[in-house]
Amino acid sequence: MTTGVLSALHIHPVKSCRRIELAEATVSACGLAGDREWQIVDAGGGAVTQRQHRVLATITPALIEGGLRLSAPGAGHVDVARPTANDRTATALLGDEVAVGDAGDEVAAWLSGVIGEPCRLVALTDPDTRHIRLVRTQPVTFVDAAPVLVANNASLADLQRRASEPFGMERFRPNLVLDTDQPWAEDTWQAFSVGAAELEALLPWPRCTVPQIDQDSAERSKEPALVLRAHRWCSSAPTLSRGLQAVVQGNALFGMAATIGAAGTVLRIGDTLSVRRSGDPLIAPPAP
Numbered sequence: 001m002t003t004g005v006l007s008a009l010h011i012h013p014v015k016s017c018r019r020i021e022l023a024e025a026t027v028s029a030c031g032l033a034g035d036r037e038w039q040i041v042d043a044g045g046g047a048v049t050q051r052q053h054r055v056l057a058t059i060t061p062a063l064i065e066g067g068l069r070l071s072a073p074g075a076g077h078v079d080v081a082r083p084t085a086n087d088r089t090a091t092a093l094l095g096d097e098v099a100v101g102d103a104g105d106e107v108a109a110w111l112s113g114v115i116g117e118p119c120r121l122v123a124l125t126d127p128d129t130r131h132i133r134l135v136r137t138q139p140v141t142f143v144d145a146a147p148v149l150v151a152n153n154a155s156l157a158d159l160q161r162r163a164s165e166p167f168g169m170e171r172f173r174p175n176l177v178l179d180t181d182q183p184w185a186e187d188t189w190q191a192f193s194v195g196a197a198e199l200e201a202l203l204p205w206p207r208c209t210v211p212q213i214d215q216d217s218a219e220r221s222k223e224p225a226l227v228l229r230a231h232r233w234c235s236s237a238p239t240l241s242r243g244l245q246a247v248v249q250g251n252a253l254f255g256m257a258a259t260i261g262a263a264g265t266v267l268r269i270g271d272t273l274s275v276r277r278s279g280d281p282l283i284a285p286p287a288p
Contacts, residue, residue, distance in 0.1 A: 004180035004273035006194050007153060011035040012173060013068060014121070015142040016049040017059040018215065019170060027197055027265040029128045030139050031147035032175055034063060038103070038123045039090060039142040040111060046091045047142070050210045053115050054218040070107065078110040083123050090122045093144050094132055101125045133243070134202065138259045145247075146202050146257030148175040150186060155254070158183040158286065163227040171211040171224065174255055178273055186256045187281035195271030199258040203244060204282050206234070206251030228252035231286040239282065253283060 009022040015036045026033040040048040040056070050056045055072075062069040064079060071077035083101025090100045100122035108120040124130070127141050134145045143149075151174035160166065169177055176194060178186075190201050207228060212221050232252045237245045 002180050002182045002185040002189075002273070002275055004152075004178040006176060006267065006269055006271040006273070007179040008169070008174075008177035009267060009269060010170075010173070010175055010177070013061040013063065014038040014040065014059070014070070015047065016040070016056045016210075017061055017070075018057060019173065020061065020063070024266055024268040025175075027260055027263055027267065029263045030130075030141050031143065031260060032267075035148075035175060036142040037127050038068065038121060039092070039100075040115075040119050041090045041122055043118050044091075045089060047093050048115070048119050049093070050213050050218075051208060054213050054220060055115060057213055057215045057218040059111075059114060067103075070110065072114045075110065075114050078107050080104065080107040080121065083125055086125055088122065092130065092142055096130070096132060098124070098130050098142075134247075135259060137200075138261070146205070146259070148199070148258055148260045149205055149255045150174060150176045150178065150199065150258055151255040152183065152186045153177060153179050154181065154183040155186065159224060159227050159231070159254070162231060162286070163223045165221060165223045167211070167221065167224050168215075170215045171213070172207070172255055173210065173215075176267070180273065184281065184285035185275075187253075187283070187285070188278040189256060189275050190279050191277040192273060192275045194273055195265075195267055197260055197265045197267050197271075198262065199260050202257040202259065203240070203248060204234075204253040205255040205257045206248050207254050211254075224254075225252070228254060232283070234283050237282055239280075248282070 009025045010019040011034045059072045067081040080103045086099040089097045103121040
């Protein structure tokens with residue numbers, strides 16, 4: 001049986017911007033409180049992410065009373081109040097239209113200067129409003145598709161020893177990071193708990209190009225794309241539904257997307273892992 005403890009907790013208040021590292025976090029109706037409740041959008045309302053603008057990795061959010069403070073190297077900072085009412089729609093990465101509140105012209109001008117093209121900042125005024133087909137039991141914020149992403153430090157270490165250049169866990173932008181005694185054990189977890197929080201696995205998570213971006217410098221690297229393609233490639237997923245097959249096939253997998261409950265539960269560094277139900281992994285672990 002896999003044993004483990006929670007070693008890191010991350011939220012990303014603004015989708016695709018820098019993480020905040022926490023000692024404890026509260027489970028919300030949508031995942032972790034404060035995670036990805038804001039999003040930068042282009043002139044058409046579409047999501048702006050590190051896929052298009054690596055510089056987003058250098059924008060640091062801080063939680064302040066009533067909103068956020070954003071800062072970036074060479075750009076100072078700007079304080080922004082959280083919108084209280086919806087006044088427009090934005091498009092999330094899955095293509096769904098979401099009712100949001102615009103955060104105003106001052107932060108829009110600041111972000112446009114940092115990114116180098118016109119954009120605006122929007123927020124979910126009621127985070128419990130976005131529902132997607134992948135997650136039937138829980139609403140989500142501006143996450144790609146799952147309430148939380150869980151990662152295993154033992155799996156990271158296995159990738160690192162095979163890779164051609166160094167990289168860290170922050171490249172994968174997880175919410176919960178566990179220290180366990182077994183690499184790739186997370187691929188088998190179906191129902192598990194971390195402290196008092198109960199989680200249900202959705203699927204091993206397909207990785208885009210973002211993990212190649214250094215989350216401190218915004219520079220692009222070759223890894224971990226090379227090592228993921230060599231050792232974590234999913235070419236076939238016959239046990240999944242046709243819709244989920246389209247999500248994972250032809251992609252490298254790292255981390256487990258999951259739901260989490262119950263709202264109000266507090267997670268703390270050092271909480272223990274307990275796996276209640278497990279099954280066969282979607283892809284075999286890398287050979288030793």
